[in-house]
Amino acid sequence: MTRGAALRILPYSRVVGQPWVKAALELAYVAPRLGGVLISGQRGTGKSTAVRAFARMLYGGLPVTLPINATEDRVVGGWEVDALLRSEPVPQPGLIMEARGKILYVDEVNLLDDHIVNIILDVTSTGVLVVQREGLAQQAPVSFTLVGTMNPEEGFLRPQLLDRFALMVSVEAEQDRAEILRTVLRFDEAQFHRGKGRRDEFVAAGRVADTTRKKELQMARRRFYQVEVPKQLVDRCVRLAEEFQAEGHRADYVMALAARAYAAIQDEPRATADHLRAVVPMALRHRRPEVQQVGRDVWTDEDTAKMEQILRSD
Amino acid sequence: MPGLPNSYLARLLASAALMPGLRSILVLDPSPAFLDDIASTLEEMLAVVTGQGVDRVYVGAASDEEELWGHAVPQAGDQGLEVVWQPGSLTQPVENRARLVLIPDLPRLSLTAMRGAVALMGAPAGHLEREGRSRGWAPELCWVAACPSTEVGTVPPHLRDRFALRLIGGTVPARLRAQDIFRSVNRRCPPAIPRRPRLPSKLVTTLRRAARHWPLSSSEWQEWLYQYLPVGDGCRRQLALVRLALAEARLENAREVTPEHVQNAAQLLGLRPEAGRGAATAGPAVSAPEPERESGAHPARPVRTQTPLDEPLRSGFHDESSSRTMDRAYETPEDIILPAAPVPMDVYAMEDAAPLGGEPEALRLPVGRGRPSARARGAAVGTEPATSMTDLALVSTLIRAAPFQPSRRRNHLASPGRWLLTPGDLRAHRREHPPEQLLVLVLDHTCLAGSDWQAAVRLHLHWAYVERASICVIGVGVAGERDLQAERLFVHSLLAPQLGPALVPRPGGATPLAHGLVLALKAIRHGMQHGRGAAREARLVLVTDGRGNVPLEASETGSFSSPVGRTGIEDALRIAHVLGGTKRLSSYVLDTGPKEYPELPAVFSEALGGIRLVITPAEDSEALVDS
Numbered sequence: 001m002t003r004g005a006a007l008r009i010l011p012y013s014r015v016v017g018q019p020w021v022k023a024a025l026e027l028a029y030v031a032p033r034l035g036g037v038l039i040s041g042q043r044g045t046g047k048s049t050a051v052r053a054f055a056r057m058l059y060g061g062l063p064v065t066l067p068i069n070a071t072e073d074r075v076v077g078g079w080e081v082d083a084l085l086r087s088e089p090v091p092q093p094g095l096i097m098e099a100r101g102k103i104l105y106v107d108e109v110n111l112l113d114d115h116i117v118n119i120i121l122d123v124t125s126t127g128v129l130v131v132q133r134e135g136l137a138q139q140a141p142v143s144f145t146l147v148g149t150m151n152p153e154e155g156f157l158r159p160q161l162l163d164r165f166a167l168m169v170s171v172e173a174e175q176d177r178a179e180i181l182r183t184v185l186r187f188d189e190a191q192f193h194r195g196k197g198r199r200d201e202f203v204a205a206g207r208v209a210d211t212t213r214k215k216e217l218q219m220a221r222r223r224f225y226q227v228e229v230p231k232q233l234v235d236r237c238v239r240l241a242e243e244f245q246a247e248g249h250r251a252d253y254v255m256a257l258a259a260r261a262y263a264a265i266q267d268e269p270r271a272t273a274d275h276l277r278a279v280v281p282m283a284l285r286h287r288r289p290e291v292q293q294v295g296r297d298v299w300t301d302e303d304t305a306k307m308e309q310i311l312r313s314d
Numbered sequence: 315m316p317g318l319p320n321s322y323l324a325r326l327l328a329s330a331a332l333m334p335g336l337r338s339i340l341v342l343d344p345s346p347a348f349l350d351d352i353a354s355t356l357e358e359m360l361a362v363v364t365g366q367g368v369d370r371v372y373v374g375a376a377s378d379e380e381e382l383w384g385h386a387v388p389q390a391g392d393q394g395l396e397v398v399w400q401p402g403s404l405t406q407p408v409e410n411r412a413r414l415v416l417i418p419d420l421p422r423l424s425l426t427a428m429r430g431a432v433a434l435m436g437a438p439a440g441h442l443e444r445e446g447r448s449r450g451w452a453p454e455l456c457w458v459a460a461c462p463s464t465e466v467g468t469v470p471p472h473l474r475d476r477f478a479l480r481l482i483g484g485t486v487p488a489r490l491r492a493q494d495i496f497r498s499v500n501r502r503c504p505p506a507i508p509r510r511p512r513l514p515s516k517l518v519t520t521l522r523r524a525a526r527h528w529p530l531s532s533s534e535w536q537e538w539l540y541q542y543l544p545v546g547d548g549c550r551r552q553l554a555l556v557r558l559a560l561a562e563a564r565l566e567n568a569r570e571v572t573p574e575h576v577q578n579a580a581q582l583l584g585l586r587p588e589a590g591r592g593a594a595t596a597g598p599a600v601s602a603p604e605p606e607r608e609s610g611a612h613p614a615r616p617v618r619t620q621t622p623l624d625e626p627l628r629s630g631f632h633d634e635s636s637s638r639t640m641d642r643a644y645e646t647p648e649d650i651i652l653p654a655a656p657v658p659m660d661v662y663a664m665e666d667a668a669p670l671g672g673e674p675e676a677l678r679l680p681v682g683r684g685r686p687s688a689r690a691r692g693a694a695v696g697t698e699p700a701t702s703m704t705d706l707a708l709v710s711t712l713i714r715a716a717p718f719q720p721s722r723r724r725n726h727l728a729s730p731g732r733w734l735l736t737p738g739d740l741r742a743h744r745r746e747h748p749p750e751q752l753l754v755l756v757l758d759h760t761c762l763a764g765s766d767w768q769a770a771v772r773l774h775l776h777w778a779y780v781e782r783a784s785i786c787v788i789g790v791g792v793a794g795e796r797d798l799q800a801e802r803l804f805v806h807s808l809l810a811p812q813l814g815p816a817l818v819p820r821p822g823g824a825t826p827l828a829h830g831l832v833l834a835l836k837a838i839r840h841g842m843q844h845g846r847g848a849a850r851e852a853r854l855v856l857v858t859d860g861r862g863n864v865p866l867e868a869s870e871t872g873s874f875s876s877p878v879g880r881t882g883i884e885d886a887l888r889i890a891h892v893l894g895g896t897k898r899l900s901s902y903v904l905d906t907g908p909k910e911y912p913e914l915p916a917v918f919s920e921a922l923g924g925i926r927l928v929i930t931p932a933e934d935s936e937a938l939v940d941s
Contacts, residue, residue, distance in 0.1 A: 043471065044549045062450065067440075067441035069441075070443040073446060085733065134713060151472050154472055181552060185556060196526075300871075
């Protein structure tokens with residue numbers, strides 16, 4: 001990825017609002033076993049901006065991106081064609097291998113080709129990348145955080161792919177439009193100054209704040225397994241999954257894992273109902289039976305009330 | 315020379331050249347000549363502002379993935395077989411060269427190109443991962459797309475929203491066009507006529523100065539923003555207005571952005587402050603008047619008729635502190651060659667009011683559209699011996715040829731390292747052949763009793779069997795816990811074992827017909843657009859008495875407050891009308907002959923634009939009347 005493209009990304013700390021998007025991404029980083037984050041929202045709500053900014057903060061560059069023009073050889077791996085022509089068989093790792101331990105980002109994930117979706121499903125369900133094509137015979141364990149952004153107007157995801165995303169956030173248009181406009185214009189100005197070879201304080205201060213946040217998240221990740229998860233909390237996770245008729249078998253596991261990660265981020269020694277309360281909608285909204293029927297995620301005020309009732313029960 | 319200098323149009327284009335966030339322009343109802351003039355002018359402005367060369371590419375209805383993203387091409391080289399990567403229209407092979415992407419007909423743009431535009435327009439990064447090539451770059455693309463105003467609603471909103479600017483197209487006055495042609499054919503020029511400079515020198519100076527200038531920005535002017543665009547509008551429109559105001563300030567070399575710049579920017583977009591978003595400009599759109607010129611003579615200083623927008627524009631521009639204004643930049647004999655354009659209208663209002671003709675999930679992976687080809691374009695599932703040079707699987711070809719290289723080189727005076735291929739080595743991709751037909755059967759379980767519906771449906775199932783169609787069965791009014799919602803089942807063929815149980819009647823207590831038709835609509839759109847091999851045509855069979863008593867909202871929320879009245883039926887009819895407008899869809903309504911409201915199935919049939927067949931009671935299975 002060219003450095004130029006990475007420099008066009010707004011610092012993560014400068015992204016206006018989006019608290020739940022940030023929370024989901026941070027949870028997935030602190031607890032990589034969660035697997036994936038799906039961000040759904042109308043056009044122009046800064047979904048892609050937030051993901052790219054997050055990746056740049058953590059990894060110093062843009063995320064490994066699966067574009068809509070991707071062919072299978074670039075997704076799973078193949079041969080370097082130029083080397084092959086020189087009679088040098090040099091395997092070329094695909095995007096899935098490049099994303100090991102990091103983020104594999106799919107923008108407009110609901111527009112992805114079925115064939116590529118099937119590959120992703122296979123890999124994320126087994127945790128193994130098997131390459132049997134063009135004379136290659138390889139398999140390797142892989143683990144990455146699948147992050148997808150989408151506009152639900154263009155269609156929803158197949159249930160199998162939906163299930164691979166541990167957490168889902170539904171983004172509404174930010175209320176603080178003025179702050180968004182100010183931020184975008186300020187960043188435009190920063191880009192202008194960068195083009196003239198001048199340093200810009202807006203970006204510099206943002207990068208400093210990003211560095212601080214990165215360290216906080218790294219420390220949270222290190223203390224993740226020291227956070228206690230009481231059995232009572234786990235029971236509540238199971239009950240929530242049952243009461244909301246969550247599809248699949250991962251909802252309760254995801255809730256427990258996410259609550260633990262949330263406690264780790266907040267530097268708490270134990271995951272509590274408060275932590276669980278924060279993550280339940282993200283874990284359940286796309287696992288409701290109604291989702292495939294109505295073609296969008298579902299979470300209402302009644303659902304919140306029902307969740308509260310379960311959390312407060314003995 | 316055709317056209318007139320038009321300061322509104324030139325300022326809009328100059329703003330787009332100055333601000334990367336504004337380099338996507340949707341032009342409504344332009345003539346081809348007007349569109350070309352816009353593109354040419356913008357190219358020159360971009361070259362001045364960026365200091366880079368600008369290439370132009372065209373993207374249209376036939377643009378496929380190879381054209382857009384590039385592909386590998388085998389060719390003979392000095393060292394033997396070489397594989398050369400042919401870059402695509404949307405990738406930028408050369409650093410430091412901008413690219414103008416011209417879309418002559420946006421509604422007819424290939425779906426592949428629409429998806430590419432969605433991915434790249436306004437994006438900070440571009441990604442290419444194809445056929446062994448991996449590349450990332452910072453896109454330097456400028457987009458200009460033409461669209462008939464009557465069809466703007468058919469463009470997927472997800473794509474349309476990405477265009478920062480809109481303008482109403484114009485036409486080159488015929489008399490001036492004829493003058494230009496007369497002059498061109500009589501000119502003694504070599505065949506390759508060099509492009510004459512279009513931008514007046516004063517404008518070039520203005521642009522270069524503006525490119526180096528960034529005004530201060532206070533919060534005061536932002537308050538003015540919301541007078542033109544209500545808070546509820548998308549953020550992108552507000553951003554466009556704000557960036558346009560900033561561009562105005564840069565062009566004027568103003569020290570800071572002022573409310574006047576916002577006002578001018580709003581006027582460039584045809585927005586007025588009343589009611590948050592302006593109504594269309596009062597009076598019909600008029601072109602700037604043609605100058606009084608004679609053939610061959612230099613154009614006289616243009617005389618502009620006062621329009622309702624002229625004075626506010628001038629007040630913002632005749633800044634005492636600025637010795638040069640855009641208007642003055644044009645008042646020279648070598649005026650910019652731009653055709654006349656109507657005064658701005660509120661294009662956003664026009665766009666929002668346009669009838670929606672687009673299909674839901676329209677950007678899902680393409681196919682039936684684009685370059686027609688008898689060859690199936692399903693996903694590559696293997697390789698096979700090639701019979702032509704198209705769709706070659708290069709790596710498989712090389713692997714097949716590799717074991718024979720040593721012996722072939724011994725018998726052939728070839729340079730070391732050269733690959734020696736025979737026709738037998740060539741391998742092509744083997745692709746899926748997906749079903750080209752789709753049957754969607756909507757079965758209302760609450761009205762099946764006593765009718766021989768199986769015989770009627772059997773005819774259509776037979777059709778699906780013969781045509782190897784994929785099948786979607788939607789059960790309406792099925793007994794169960796979620797009886798306010800319809801159920802949907804997809805199968806690849808008639809032989810799927812799940813199909814039988816789905817056709818067993820299980821009447822419930824409610825009839826969510828509207829929801830069933832929504833699922834049918836989605837299935838049809840999805841089946842005819844999704845995947846590399848989409849269905850070419852679909853058949854909808856609706857078995858119903860028309861008495862859908864569950865409003866759509868109730869199906870979506872899972873609850874309703876009675877009484878619902880006719881809401882369920884009206885919702886269902888509304889969806890039926892949308893289905894009726896779907897291309898390549900034939901519809902059949904199997905009327906179960908209800909005693910109450912017997913006219914309803916006919917109403918649905920009319921809404922669908924389909925054929926109604928009356929199913930008589932089960933004891934009289936011979937009588938199937940075609941209405």
